[in-house]
Amino acid sequence: MKRLMIEPLDASNADDLKAWHATYFEAAVYGREHSTPWMLEEVRAELAANNPGTKILAWGGYVDGQVVVTGTLNLPLKDNLKQAWLDVATLPSLRSRGYGTAMLEHLSTTAATEHGRSTLATEAAYPHDAPADGSGQPNVEFLLRRGFKFGLGDVQRALDLPADSELLQRLADEALPHHVDYQIRQFRGPVPGDIIDSFGDLIGSLATEAPMGDLEIEREIFDPERIRADELVFEESGRTKYTTVAIAKDGTVAAYSELVVPRFDPGRVYQWGTLALPEHRGHRLGRATKARNLLWLQQERPDLQLLITYNAEVNAHMIAVNDAMGFRPVERLGEFQKKLG
Secondary structure: OOEEEEEEEEOHHHHHHHHHHHHHHHHHHHOOOOHHHHHHHHHHHHHHHHOEEEEEEEEEEEEEEEEEEEEEEEEEEEOOOOOOEEEEEOOOOOOOOOOOHHHHHHHHHHHHHOOOOOOEEEEEEEEEEOOOOOOOOOHHHHHHHHOOEEEEEEEEEEOOOOOOHHHHHHHHHHHHHHOOOEEEEEEEEOOOOHHHHHHHHHHOOHHHOOOOOOOOOOOOOOOOOHHHHHHHHHHOOOEEEEEEEEEEEOOEEEEEEEEEEEEOOOEEEEEEEEEEEEHHOOOOOHHHHHHHHHHHHHHHHHOEEEEEEEEOOOOHHHHHHHEEEEEEEEEEEEEEEEEEO
C-alpha cells in the first residue's frame, strides 16, 4: 500500500470538496442501481452547518494527491452522547489495499479520544437476494472482521411515479372512518410554530418507537432550536420537505409522514419518517398520512419519477402499507454497532 495521508476536509475549499465528493459518490453508486448518496450541494450544506443537534466532520485519505478514501463522523449533540455514526467510502478500483481500514481506524480513534464516544454505528448495503444479515457480503465481512455486530436489517423499496392516484385515494378513504376525531394537516417546508413542540416530541420518538433490533439507541431530542436549524440546512441543501400530520383533539401531533424532494437529485423523492404515537395507534393514521402525503406531492410535482424508502424487515405493519401502495424491494441495508473499550 502506498503511503496514505489522512487530512481533515476543508469544506469551504470548493476544489477540495469537489474532489472529496467525487470519490465518495463513485464509491456509493458502484454496482448499485438504487443507491442514495448525498449530492455535492447537500454535503456542502451539512458540513457548513452550525447545528445544535449534530456535528458532522469529514476527512479525506490521499495517495499522491488523489482522494482514494473518504470518511465522515456524525456526532449527536443533544442525545445519544456516547454514539458516533461513521461512514467510509473507498474508490472501487483501489479497494482491498488497506485504505478503508486505515480510515475506519482513524474515525474510531477520533470518536473515542477526541469526542468521548464509546459506541460506533455504521451501515452497509448489499443485494436484496443476499442473506438478511448480509453474511458473506464484502462490505459486511469488512465490518464484522473489525468488531462490528449486526444490529438491524432494513429493506430498501422503490415506487415508480406517478403512483396510482385512485389507489392512494382509496387507501386514504378506507382509513378515514377510523380517525374522524383527528385533524389532517399538511405543510411544505418549515413546521408551523403552533405545533412545533408536539411535532418535535413525535419525531424524536421515531428512534425508539420504530423497530431497532439489537441496536442501542436513545430517544432523540428535537426541540424548536434543533428543528429550525435543520430547516436552514434543508434550505441550503436544496431539499424540500412535504409533511402530513394527524392532530388529536387535545392538539397533540399524533402521527406524521414526510417526503423529501432534493433539488440536486432530480426525479427522485425520499420517504422519511412515518409514525403514529403508541397511544394513537389503531386509527390507521400511518396509512392515512402516508397516502395523503403522496397524493398531495404528486399534484404539486408531477415531474418526479421514483420514490425511495427504507423499512426494518421486522416492521410488518409499515411493510404492509408499502406493499398496498405498490412499492417493490430493491436492496438491503444492514445497520451495525461496535462497543469500544
